[in-house]
Amino acid sequence: MEPAVDLTGNVPLFEGLDPSLLERIEGFTETVSVGADQVVVNQGEAPQHLHILLDGQVALSSTAADGTTALVEVLHPVDHFVLASVLTRLPYVMTARTVTPCQLFAIDAAALLDLVEHEPALANLLLRSVSRDFGTMVQQVRDLKLRTAAQRLGCYLLARVKDPEATRAEFRLPFDKGLLAARLGCRQENLSRAFAALRAHGVETHGSRVILHDIAQLRAAAVPDEPSEAGSL
Amino acid sequence: MEPAVDLTGNVPLFEGLDPSLLERIEGFTETVSVGADQVVVNQGEAPQHLHILLDGQVALSSTAADGTTALVEVLHPVDHFVLASVLTRLPYVMTARTVTPCQLFAIDAAALLDLVEHEPALANLLLRSVSRDFGTMVQQVRDLKLRTAAQRLGCYLLARVKDPEATRAEFRLPFDKGLLAARLGCRQENLSRAFAALRAHGVETHGSRVILHDIAQLRAAAVPDEPSEAGSL
DNA sequence: GCCGCGCATTGATGTGGATCAAGGTTGGAC
DNA sequence: GTCCAACCTTGATCCACATCAATGCGCGGC
Numbered sequence: 088m089e090p091a092v093d094l095t096g097n098v099p100l101f102e103g104l105d106p107s108l109l110e111r112i113e114g115f116t117e118t119v120s121v122g123a124d125q126v127v128v129n130q131g132e133a134p135q136h137l138h139i140l141l142d143g144q145v146a147l148s149s150t151a152a153d154g155t156t157a158l159v160e161v162l163h164p165v166d167h168f169v170l171a172s173v174l175t176r177l178p179y180v181m182t183a184r185t186v187t188p189c190q191l192f193a194i195d196a197a198a199l200l201d202l203v204e205h206e207p208a209l210a211n212l213l214l215r216s217v218s219r220d221f222g223t224m225v226q227q228v229r230d231l232k233l234r235t236a237a238q239r240l241g242c243y244l245l246a247r248v249k250d251p252e253a254t255r256a257e258f259r260l261p262f263d264k265g266l267l268a269a270r271l272g273c274r275q276e277n278l279s280r281a282f283a284a285l286r287a288h289g290v291e292t293h294g295s296r297v298i299l300h301d302i303a304q305l306r307a308a309a310v311p312d313e314p315s316e317a318g319s320l
Numbered sequence: 321m322e323p324a325v326d327l328t329g330n331v332p333l334f335e336g337l338d339p340s341l342l343e344r345i346e347g348f349t350e351t352v353s354v355g356a357d358q359v360v361v362n363q364g365e366a367p368q369h370l371h372i373l374l375d376g377q378v379a380l381s382s383t384a385a386d387g388t389t390a391l392v393e394v395l396h397p398v399d400h401f402v403l404a405s406v407l408t409r410l411p412y413v414m415t416a417r418t419v420t421p422c423q424l425f426a427i428d429a430a431a432l433l434d435l436v437e438h439e440p441a442l443a444n445l446l447l448r449s450v451s452r453d454f455g456t457m458v459q460q461v462r463d464l465k466l467r468t469a470a471q472r473l474g475c476y477l478l479a480r481v482k483d484p485e486a487t488r489a490e491f492r493l494p495f496d497k498g499l500l501a502a503r504l505g506c507r508q509e510n511l512s513r514a515f516a517a518l519r520a521h522g523v524e525t526h527g528s529r530v531i532l533h534d535i536a537q538l539r540a541a542a543v544p545d546e547p548s549e550a551g552s553l
Numbered sequence: 554g555c556c557g558c559g560c561a562t563t564g565a566t567g568t569g570g571a572t573c574a575a576g577g578t579t580g581g582a583c
Numbered sequence: 584g585t586c587c588a589a590c591c592t593t594g595a596t597c598c599a600c601a602t603c604a605a606t607g608c609g610c611g612g613c
Contacts, residue, residue, distance in 0.1 A: 149462040157465035159458060171451035181453045181590085203444065210443035211436065217450045218404035222413045224457035225392060229382040231464040232390035233506045235569065264591070272465045277570055279592050294579085468599065497561070510600060512562050527561085527609080 092116045092192065098139055100167045100216055108202070108209060115198040121189045130182040134173045136193040140166050143189030144262055146269075147181045155304060158269035159227075161186065161262060171217050182295065186262060209218040236273040241309025244290065244299060254302055260295040325349045325425065331372055333400045333449055341435070341442060348431040354422045363415040367406045369426040373399050376422030377495055379502075380414045392460075393500035394419065394495060404450050406432065419495060469506040470514040474542025476504060477523065477532060487535055493528040 092113045101109060118141075121127060127138060131151050138145075145162045159181060162168055172179045173196045203210045230239055248256045260267060268278035282292055288308040289301035299305055325346045351374075354360060360371060363383050371378075378395045392414060395401055405412045406429045413452060436443045463472055481489045493500060501511040515525055521541040522534035532538055 103430065113495075118332060149458050151462055151466055155466045157462045159461055171454040174447045175451040177452075177455070180458050200407060203447070204440050207437050207440050207443055210440055213437070214407045214443060214447055214450065218408040219410075221404040221450060221454045221457060222408070222410070224454060224461060225413050226380050228392055228457060228460050229384055229390045231461065233384055233388045237569095244410065263589095272567095274571060275591075276572085280570090283592085284600085470599095506599095507601060508561080509563085509602085513600090516562085 090096075092118055093154055096163055097141075098167075098192075100139065100170075101212065102167075104212060105208060108206060111202060112194060112199065115195040117193050119191050119193050119268050121185050121191065123188050125185045125187065127183040127185060127189075127191070128169055128179050130180065131178050133178055134169060134176065134196045136196055137166050137170060137173045137199055138183070139192040139194070140168065141166050141190040141192060143263075144186040145189060145191075146184050146266065148184070149181045156182075157272075158266070160223075161266060161270050163261060167216065171220060174203070174213060176200070176219060186266065231272055236271055236277050237284045238309045239271045239273075240267075240278065240281045241285060241288075241290075241305055243267075244285075244297065245302065245306060247297075247308060248299065248302065256299045256302060258297055260297060263295070325351055329401075330374075330485040331398055331425075332462045333372065333403075334400075334445065337445060338441060340403060341439060342355050344435060345427060345432065347515065350426050352422065352424050352426050354418050356418055356421050360418060360422075360424070361402055361412050361414075362417040363413065364411045365412055367402060367409065369429055370403055370406045370432055371401050371416070372399050372406060372425040372427070373401065374423040374425060376424075377419040378422060378424075379417050379499065381417070383412045389415075390505075391499070393456075394499060394503050395407045396494060400449065403446065404453060407436070407446060407450060409433070419499065433486075464505055469504060470517045471509050471542045472504045472506075473514045474518060474521075474538055476500075477518075477530065478535065478542060480530075481532065481535065487534045488522075489535060491530055496528070 095106070095109055101112070121143075127145065128134075128136075131255060141164055142163050143164070145166075145170060146157045146158055147160045147162065148156050150156045168183055169179055169181070176196075203213060230242070234242070247258055250256075264278055265275050268275045270283075271278065273281070280288065285305065285308065286292075288305050289299060290305060291298040291300060334345070354376075356376075360378065361367075361369075373395050374397055376397070378399075378401065379391055380393045380395065380401060381389050381391045383389045384494050394486075401416055402412055402414070409429075436446060461509065463475070467475070480491055497511055501508045504511065504514075506514070515523065518541065519525075521538050522532060523538060524531040524533060
């Protein structure tokens, strides 16, 4: 932990915020280094810090009353996490565990809340972020209810492609397939089969290296029916 | 639509808010009556109003690019909806459709946002609500990934019981089983079988009337393993 | 009372995915 | 190089759920 902290420019969560406000937030922010596979925040505990991931990967998972656990999201720099819990002052709804060694900012929750109460600009910024987080959860619920694992994998791969115009793409999976399977809501074995199924649609894999030969075809496969505009329930 | 509106005391979303602020919100709020099975807001459109359900039931569903639709939540009075979309000024992430004839408040989005920007108390209140909404989505993702339909039904029934001490309970399902099935993420036929499976655990049904004979046993069935405190990923 | 329409249940069958159990690959220690 | 431990893939089998197809069962109209 080192007190020297610079939030300027690098943290999307605070993008566009007044420099003087940023400075005040820096005053109660610390940089933290954590080894791999460490619990950063524990579901059920009272929020102490808002975290921002600077380097490494963090897995968010939700544990049910019976102890079973579902991986909800894998974060990359520069994502924030547990924002919603900090803002509600309610116990963390998920557990955050490092996948790799990580560097992160820990922003004191009480001090931040205090600032939020008096600075509408900050409150609004956070409001937007929580709302966006909410939207990604809605999307995940929808995909779990409607799509097969292969389709979810296809969507995930397509989302890795930045250029919307590209007809082919090549990249490396950001983490191992066990984690990817959990993120997609299936077992590793099934993920393997999903990759095998997508092979027929121009998806080639060598270890963690992925090549999409025909993005249009993959898109068609991941999105089964043609977009009907019927607004039926 | 009638301009006479009273937000005081009845709307949890604004609970504890300064009366003068409430009054200002009332200034750009309208009461709306809508028949059954009408679309109130359409996914993809720009947010015009924040809605508060006063009477009736509203179904929220999310539509994928391919036109398939997943029911995400069924609302009861006095729930709000599309708060997150209003706050982000981004297109609605879900479609809201009335199930029964409804009465609702429609609060002008632009005016509300304007107020939010200058009134930290209001911003904080909404922050809490969006965060709570986020939490329920996380829970739903977890349940979809981990539980069977029968277990989800069990949890749903247990959640209908207000008294945590009760050993038995009797109540009426708030809507028909087709909707309940969609909410739980399964087909009507499967819900029927789930009810049949729970019959062995003290769940008795007569149409929409439900009797839970042994809440403890039902809880044990809906929550398969014993609560292990192991914090494994 | 009778009829007919919707909703609810029940059964038969097919598919997605979990689970169990081997093999195969890769990479690092030595 | 050998050995070993992760990780990945493949196959066989089972379970949860969807789907298709009959029925039952209320309930309002008449």
